[in-house]
Amino acid sequence: MELEQTPVVDVTEMKQLHEFHSALPEQADRTEIPSGGPVIVSDGFCLYYGPKAGVRDITMDIYPRAVTAIIGPSGCGKSTFLRSINRMNDLIPHTRATGRLAVNGQDVYDKRVNLVNLRQQVGMVFQRPNPFPKSIYDNIAYGPRLQGIRKRSRLDEIVEKCLHDAALWEEAKDELKKSALALSGGQQQRLCIARALATGPKVLLMDEPCSALDPVATGRIEELIRKLKTDYTIVIVTHNMQQAARVSDQTAFFCLGDLIEYGMTRDVFTNPQNKQTEDYITGRFG
Amino acid sequence: MRTRLRQFGDRTFTTVSGLSVLLLTGALVVILGPLFWRGAGAVVFHGTVEFRRMQYDMHGRGNKKTLDTESDQANQVRKDAYALLDRFAAGIDTTALQKEARRIYRQFKTQLRNKVENGTITAEQATSLKSIGKRLRNRLLEAYETTDSAQARGNLDAVLKHADDKRLVGSVAERFFELAGDYQQIISTVDLTRREEYIEDLNEVQEIIKELLGPRPGKPLPELSQFQYGATRWNRAQLLLDRLVWNEEWVEQGSGKSLKKVRTERAEQFAGTELTGLFPMMQQNLDPMLRPQRTFYWQYFIDDSTPGHFFGGVGPEIIGTLLLTLLSMVFAVPLGVTAAGYLVECTGDSRFVRAIRTCINTLAGVPSIVFGLFGLAFFVLYLQPKLGLPRGYSILAGAMTLAVLVLPVLIRASEEAIKAVPRSYKEASLALGAGKFRTFITVTLPAAAPGILTGIILSISRAAGETAPILFTAAVALGPIPETLTQPTRTLSYGSYDLAVGDRIAALVPHQQFGMVMTLIAIVLVLNLAAIMIRRRLEAKLRGQ
Numbered sequence: 001m002e003l004e005q006t007p008v009v010d011v012t013e014m015k016q017l018h019e020f021h022s023a024l025p026e027q028a029d030r031t032e033i034p035s036g037g038p039v040i041v042s043d044g045f046c047l048y049y050g051p052k053a054g055v056r057d058i059t060m061d062i063y064p065r066a067v068t069a070i071i072g073p074s075g076c077g078k079s080t081f082l083r084s085i086n087r088m089n090d091l092i093p094h095t096r097a098t099g100r101l102a103v104n105g106q107d108v109y110d111k112r113v114n115l116v117n118l119r120q121q122v123g124m125v126f127q128r129p130n131p132f133p134k135s136i137y138d139n140i141a142y143g144p145r146l147q148g149i150r151k152r153s154r155l156d157e158i159v160e161k162c163l164h165d166a167a168l169w170e171e172a173k174d175e176l177k178k179s180a181l182a183l184s185g186g187q188q189q190r191l192c193i194a195r196a197l198a199t200g201p202k203v204l205l206m207d208e209p210c211s212a213l214d215p216v217a218t219g220r221i222e223e224l225i226r227k228l229k230t231d232y233t234i235v236i237v238t239h240n241m242q243q244a245a246r247v248s249d250q251t252a253f254f255c256l257g258d259l260i261e262y263g264m265t266r267d268v269f270t271n272p273q274n275k276q277t278e279d280y281i282t283g284r285f286g
Numbered sequence: 287m288r289t290r291l292r293q294f295g296d297r298t299f300t301t302v303s304g305l306s307v308l309l310l311t312g313a314l315v316v317i318l319g320p321l322f323w324r325g326a327g328a329v330v331f332h333g334t335v336e337f338r339r340m341q342y343d344m345h346g347r348g349n350k351k352t353l354d355t356e357s358d359q360a361n362q363v364r365k366d367a368y369a370l371l372d373r374f375a376a377g378i379d380t381t382a383l384q385k386e387a388r389r390i391y392r393q394f395k396t397q398l399r400n401k402v403e404n405g406t407i408t409a410e411q412a413t414s415l416k417s418i419g420k421r422l423r424n425r426l427l428e429a430y431e432t433t434d435s436a437q438a439r440g441n442l443d444a445v446l447k448h449a450d451d452k453r454l455v456g457s458v459a460e461r462f463f464e465l466a467g468d469y470q471q472i473i474s475t476v477d478l479t480r481r482e483e484y485i486e487d488l489n490e491v492q493e494i495i496k497e498l499l500g501p502r503p504g505k506p507l508p509e510l511s512q513f514q515y516g517a518t519r520w521n522r523a524q525l526l527l528d529r530l531v532w533n534e535e536w537v538e539q540g541s542g543k544s545l546k547k548v549r550t551e552r553a554e555q556f557a558g559t560e561l562t563g564l565f566p567m568m569q570q571n572l573d574p575m576l577r578p579q580r581t582f583y584w585q586y587f588i589d590d591s592t593p594g595h596f597f598g599g600v601g602p603e604i605i606g607t608l609l610l611t612l613l614s615m616v617f618a619v620p621l622g623v624t625a626a627g628y629l630v631e632c633t634g635d636s637r638f639v640r641a642i643r644t645c646i647n648t649l650a651g652v653p654s655i656v657f658g659l660f661g662l663a664f665f666v667l668y669l670q671p672k673l674g675l676p677r678g679y680s681i682l683a684g685a686m687t688l689a690v691l692v693l694p695v696l697i698r699a700s701e702e703a704i705k706a707v708p709r710s711y712k713e714a715s716l717a718l719g720a721g722k723f724r725t726f727i728t729v730t731l732p733a734a735a736p737g738i739l740t741g742i743i744l745s746i747s748r749a750a751g752e753t754a755p756i757l758f759t760a761a762v763a764l765g766p767i768p769e770t771l772t773q774p775t776r777t778l779s780y781g782s783y784d785l786a787v788g789d790r791i792a793a794l795v796p797h798q799q800f801g802m803v804m805t806l807i808a809i810v811l812v813l814n815l816a817a818i819m820i821r822r823r824l825e826a827k828l829r830g831q
Contacts, residue, residue, distance in 0.1 A: 088717060119719040126717075130710035132729055133828040142728075143718040181830025192714070199718055 039064045039203060039233045040085060045099035047077075047084050049092065054080035056257045057099070062250075064202075067225060067234045069248030069265065071241060073280065076254040078237040082205050084108070085235065086122040087115060103203060120147065123196030127208045129188030131180035131195070136172050139180045139191060143199035158198055166194035167224050186217025190224065197232075204228065206236040210243065222247050241281055245269050253277045318807065325804020328599075328797040332520030333581035335360050336500055340515045340597055345589070356577055361503050363574045367567055368502060371495065374561040376468070377476035378484045380430040387430070387465060391423040393458045415453060422448060422462045429469060433478045442466045442473075475560050487555050491530065491564070498526045498568075499575060512596035519797070520578035527572055531565050586801060593764055594791055595781070595798045600805055602767045606681070606775030607809060610760060611750045613685035613771070618692050618745060623738060625693075626700030627726055650694035655754040661687030662758035670772075679774035684760020691755050692745035699744065703737020704730060733828060739821040746813045751806060753779040778806040 038061035047054045055077035062068045070078045083089045084101060087108055097109045103122060106113065120143065131139050140159045149155060159176065163169040168190045172183070180191055189209060196204060206225070210218040225234060225247050238244050244251055245265060252262040253276070261268060261277045272278040335356050341347040376383065398412045398419075407415075422445050429441035445466040454460060476484075500516030501507060507514050517523035533552045536545040553562045568575075583599075591598030633639045665683035670676065707730050715725040731738075753761070761780035768775045782802040785792040792799045 086717060088713065091713070091716070116719040116721070119717055124717040126710060126713060128710060130708070130714045132711060132714065133733060133830065142715070142720075146718060146720050146724065179827065179830030181828075195714075195718065 038062055039104060040235070041100070041102045041105075042081075043100040043102075045081075045084070045101045046097065047080055047089060048096045048098075050094045053257050054089075054095075055084070055254070055259075058259045060252060060259060060262050062233065062235060064233045065229055065231070066249040067229045067236060067247050068250045068252065069244035070235065070237045070252045070254060071239075071244050071280070072254035072260075074239075075256075077257040078254050079207055080257075081254070082207055082235060082237050083124075085203070085205055086119050086124055087113075088124065090115075116146070120199040121201050122203045122205060123199060123201035124205045125189070125192050125196055125207065125209045128212045129185055129192050131183070131188050131191050133179065133181055135177050136180050136183070136191060137176040140195050140198045143195065147199065162194040162198045165197050165228065166190045167220065167227070168194055184217070186213050186220060189213060189217070189221060193221075193224065193228075197228075201232065203233045203235065206234065208237055208239060211239060218243070241269075253280060255280070321800065321807065322804055324797070324800040325802075325807075327521075328801025328804070329583050329586045331581055331583070331797070332578040333583070334516070334518055334520055334523060334576035334578050336516040336576065337518035337581065338579075340518055343514075344592075344597070345585070347585075360575055360577055363571050364499055367495070367499075367564060367571070367575075370560065370564050370567070371492065373472065374476070374556075374559060374564075375488060375492070377472035377478075378481055378488055383465065383469070384427055384430050387423050387426045387462070390458055390461045390465075391419055394419045397458050411453075418448065418451070418454070419459050419462075422459065426462060426466060426469075429466070433481055435473055435478050438473055438478060439470070442470050446470075477558065484556070484559075487533075487552070488561075491552070491561075494526055494530045495568075498523060498530065511592040512594060515597070517576065518597065520576065523572065523576050523578070527568060530568060587805065590767070591798075595785060595795060596791070600778065600781065600798075600802055603776045603778045603781045603802060604805060604809065605767060606761075606777040607750055607779070607806065609681055609768075609771075609775060610684050610688060610756065610777060611746055611809075611813070613681065614688035614692065614749045615742065615746065617686055617689035618696055618749075619742060621689070622693050622696030622741070623700050623731070626697050626704055626738075627730075629697070629701055630704045631722065631726055631730070646694045646697055650698065653754075654691060654752050655757070657687055657691045658755040658758045660690070661755055666759055675772050679758075679760050679762065680772045681760055681768060681775050682771045684756040684775075685771075687755045687759045688749040688752060691752065692749050695748065696741045696745050699741025700734070700738045703734040703741070706737060707733040732824075736821045736825045736828065739817055739824070743814050743817045743821075746817065747810050750810050750813065751779055753783050756780060778802045778809070782806070 040062035042058045042060050042062075045058045046056050058081055070082065072078050080089065084097065085103065085108065089095050101108045103118065106118075108118060132142065134142075137155075137159055140162050141155045144155055144158050149158070160169065160173075163172055168187060171187060172191075175182075180188065183191060189212075193204075193209075209225075210221050213221065222243065225236065228234060229249075236244075236248065248265045250263065251265045251268040253260045253268065253272075253274070255276055261272060261274045263273070268277065269281060272281060278284075335353075338348050338353055339357060342350065342353055395416060398407075398416055401407045402409055402412045425441045425445045429438045429445070432438045432441070445462060448454065449463045496513075496516075498517050501514065517526055531552060532549045533555065535548050535550070537548045539546050551565075553565045556562050586599035587604060588601040589599030590601055629639060629642065661683055665686050666679065667677060670678075670680065670683060675682070711729050711733055712725055715729045716722075720728070756777060757780065760774055761777050762774045763776065763781065763784040765774060765776060782792075782799050785795070785799045785802070
């Protein structure tokens, strides 16, 4: 709105906007909310680190078989919200949650919740590739083994399937016994995705999965994300707005712990409803 | 100017740090080099025929035939020295001769009594013969006792006058004349007036010769094994030879002044006597007498030793040290790693944990003798009877005491290692649904293993070398090789300590002490090398090679 009132339009701004628009056709053309009920329901969810709030009053529904991107400036609570979904924030002492955050109808912060089940339903991929210092095979088999699968043939099956799904099979099929640390960064990240898939999750959380990777590796991961969304619900935190525009169906913009705007990616990027969102995606702040 | 100053600073830093590394290396070489050199003397040395005889007697090593011919040849050479010594000794120490004269007289009396009973001679004849015998004996004794040559000669002449006496022919009394004749020869070479001084010096010479050549052939063997053989090592033999040839005395330099060591040739003490010939003879013939040969005594590392470590090796000590060290690790490692894991993973940074940490650090600085006393009081005197074990020193108690001693070091090292494991590993595991314990066992521990191994290396070195903690709990200086863990054992560290303080045997067998210390260092190095190799493997695996 303010953009229209500005007499002189910044050239770089125009370029950026153009880039977003040209990126959009690449993504699956989804203009409406996918069918089926939401997988993740957040209703007035707050998470406090001691007295300080990490995220405040988040209310949003995340839908299945779609990619939801969370963007926002550093320290805005994107990762905090993401990590709340599988309760990885428990690692940090003195955290406290209020409101409701449910996955598949099950309140995540319920006292009776089985953390093992929750985390196996909600897989996570981290910012930096973090394969265990074990063989590729053992990395992927780690989750299934936790579930009590010991049979070699069954494990072989899972490993092959997950590597196929993570588009790593062709590169790694002859080196399953090799250490995962011998892989390149991009391969390691795909291995981490394969490892997360091995527990059979419904939801995949990705915390800036490409920030430590080069553009080629990033491209392959994005391709993978697009492929995976046909089977999984994916929530991705990213700093890279082009990436959000490229891979996501829906976008949420966080700022200072608050959810500012949430909607279809196309709408958020082309027609932001909020001034802060607009400033952020056009590069005025953040 | 700025740049130059910075360059100067950089260069100074490089030089100083390089020098300090060099200094450390140098110190290591200076400390360990001589130690290994002297210690190697326990294994590689010139062994004498006495050494080979001892090896054959104790372990059946070597060839009996060659050993016998060698011994015979050596004894052939030694015989001259013995003869010389005996001839001189006879003139100096006449107590044996006096005893002999008295014995002859008693036999003579018995003989006379028998003859009277048989009726060969009458009682009167017997009485007169007895008085002649008595006279002869007394004359001979006087000759033996006097230090005046003329008087001695007169007495001997008086005895020999009776040699023609027909009545004495065929009787025991004839031995008197033999003795008198021998002694006549002896006093022609020995200055009887100096007999008193000779006796002491002669005893010393005889002691040294005994130490050098062992007991004389044909004589009964002494009970103690350390006196059953002469010098088994050539360097020891040469030391003894030096002591034989040179006499060392502390001489007063005048009132108020300190004593001074004076070395004089022992031959001077015996100047003018036949014994002066002994010293050059020993010097020239020591080689054929002892027949040194280059010996590689590798069995040093497996042999048991005779009481007092005079002969033999350090086999039981090595076994004891290894048992104690490894067993203490069996106790300490699980306990230490678990404790470290608990401190890092299960507790925050509370006051309680800080207090525990302070306690651990303090414990690491407690003198080891305190742990020794604790082990005595708790493990030996309290716990062992409680568990139904005999109350006494045992390997078990020693290992547990050592475990308590190394625990602080181990806990600290493990704690640091566990802390250093990247958080991302733990997160990845937790995100896959693993519990805390599972994550610790399958992810954290393997990743921390190299660091923990470093702690184990330090602990092994400490445990193997400590003496004080096992002093009251496990170590003995003498004793059989333990069959169970409830028995005490000998160890290298305690052994070298005992050699130095017990009977000060270290002065007589320095190679034993050096050998023990060398073996101890070698064991520590070998254990460390093994641990380092394992750590390398683990690190390579963690790096993905």
